[in-house]
Amino acid sequence: MAPPLRATLALRRATIATCDGVTNDPCLGDGRAIAVDRERVVWIGPDARLDAAVDLSGARVLEADGRLVSPGLVDAHTHLVFGDDGSRAGEFGALAAGRSYAEIARAGGGIRATMRATRAASDEALLGSARARARRLLAWGVTTVEVKSGYGESVEEELRLLRIVRDLGRALAGEQDVVATVLPLHALPSGRDREDWVREVVALLLPEVASEKLATACDAFVAASAFTLEEARRVLLAARALGLAPRLHADQLADDRAAALAAEVGAASADHLEHVGDAGIAALARAGVVAGLLPTSTLLLRGREWAPGRRLVDAGVAVALGSNVNPGSAMSENRGLSLSLACLENGLTPGEALWAATRGGARALRLPDAGRLAVGAPADLVLWGARTPAHLCWHAAVNHALCEVKGGRVVHEAREPCAADCTA
Numbered sequence: 001m002a003p004p005l006r007a008t009l010a011l012r013r014a015t016i017a018t019c020d021g022v023t024n025d026p027c028l029g030d031g032r033a034i035a036v037d038r039e040r041v042v043w044i045g046p047d048a049r050l051d052a053a054v055d056l057s058g059a060r061v062l063e064a065d066g067r068l069v070s071p072g073l074v075d076a077h078t079h080l081v082f083g084d085d086g087s088r089a090g091e092f093g094a095l096a097a098g099r100s101y102a103e104i105a106r107a108g109g110g111i112r113a114t115m116r117a118t119r120a121a122s123d124e125a126l127l128g129s130a131r132a133r134a135r136r137l138l139a140w141g142v143t144t145v146e147v148k149s150g151y152g153e154s155v156e157e158e159l160r161l162l163r164i165v166r167d168l169g170r171a172l173a174g175e176q177d178v179v180a181t182v183l184p185l186h187a188l189p190s191g192r193d194r195e196d197w198v199r200e201v202v203a204l205l206l207p208e209v210a211s212e213k214l215a216t217a218c219d220a221f222v223a224a225s226a227f228t229l230e231e232a233r234r235v236l237l238a239a240r241a242l243g244l245a246p247r248l249h250a251d252q253l254a255d256d257r258a259a260a261l262a263a264e265v266g267a268a269s270a271d272h273l274e275h276v277g278d279a280g281i282a283a284l285a286r287a288g289v290v291a292g293l294l295p296t297s298t299l300l301l302r303g304r305e306w307a308p309g310r311r312l313v314d315a316g317v318a319v320a321l322g323s324n325v326n327p328g329s330a331m332s333e334n335r336g337l338s339l340s341l342a343c344l345e346n347g348l349t350p351g352e353a354l355w356a357a358t359r360g361g362a363r364a365l366r367l368p369d370a371g372r373l374a375v376g377a378p379a380d381l382v383l384w385g386a387r388t389p390a391h392l393c394w395h396a397a398v399n400h401a402l403c404e405v406k407g408g409r410v411v412h413e414a415r416e417p418c419a420a421d422c423t424a
């Protein structure tokens with residue numbers, strides 16, 4: 001009798017991290033197989049039982065030979081849409097010479113420099129460069145990517161950037177899911193009065209974002225050089241009333257008590273957290289807010305403090321690991337680097353880091369089905385050259401992704417010698 005299930009794709013003899021169990025646990029199992037029928041996972045189990053359980057006659061079968069299979073990475077924090085006039089590359093030299101991110105911003109660089117370059121760029125140029133960055137993330141295993149606005153100097157500019165994010169999602173349909181976040185409180189646009197800007201965001205920008213369905217979340221950067229707790233509270237509560245999930249850039253440069261605000265407004269995530277204190281950690285745990293770790297930016301800003309990933313996990317907080325691709329603090333799509341730093345500097349185990357880069361990201365975006373491998377879940381997955389999460393993090397900053405599958409379709413395969421194959 002033919003097996004009851006049919007498959008269009010199967011991966012066999014794999015070490016599978018389903019990331020579909022207890023928070024922060026990758027749920028690793030070796031000698032496993034996974035079968036996919038069109039866009040959904042239909043079976044996961046011991047390899048020895050695959051042939052009896054699934055009809056493979058119409059399936060492409062990939063031999064994992066002991067390598068790791070995980071859900072596609074869910075990158076819950078990026079700023080992919082920006083114009084680049086080269087000025088931020090110049091800032092890199094200043095950072096390397098010892099100037100701080102805040103000093104550079106005060107001198108007219110930083111986020112405002114990118115706002116100017118973005119205003120000068122055409123829609124086509126912004127879409128094209130964002131697409132190239134998203135494709136680089138796909139090559140690193142990212143099958144779902146969040147993209148923020150935040151470089152708009154006016155309500156019209158912010159809306160233009162969000163429409164470009166929408167177009168990016170259409171251009172990438174079937175390869176990568178794009179999730180948009182409006183970030184109106186990033187840096188005060190030049191020449192604007194603070195109170196006027198916050199009022200305009202609440203009265204004009206957010207209602208338009210909600211009515212055009214241009215974003216599912218609203219973010220704010222709380223810092224001495226950016227916006228206050230009170231300004232962020234007003235904007236996030238207004239966003240929440242319109243159905244947009246609050247999120248925060250929190251406690252990145254100092255302990256600004258922004259994690260507590262994230263808990264108070266029921267944020268989906270509080271990201272950065274390099275300077276979060278014990279009270280902030282406890283608040284995140286109590287409120288069930290996801291902590292977004294972005295260690296690539298801590299590295300590239302030469303931060304002295306790393307977000308306390310270990311203490312967050314031990315306190316019961318779900319942790320996400322994002323790339324934070326942006327021209328100022330994290331000009332890198334390298335997800336391998338962030339996985340290794342998450343272990344070395346944030347104190348996660350390799351398995352926790354993988355969970356954070358997959359299911360953790362999905363939790364930060366409130367996507368119930370993404371970032372996990374389970375029967376009925378979307379077949380978004382990565383076959384890695386590495387055998388275990390430890391191999392992935394140990395062979396640092398090297399692209400181990402051999403094959404990415406989105407909705408059951410192979411959408412990217414590494415060409416030698418890009419991918420490291422650790423099986424030897």
Ligand code: NIG
Nearest residue numbers: 111221249297326327328329
């Ligand atoms: O998440 N901290 C604020 N926003 C970005 C940096 C943006 C920029 O410098 O252009 C971040 O690190």
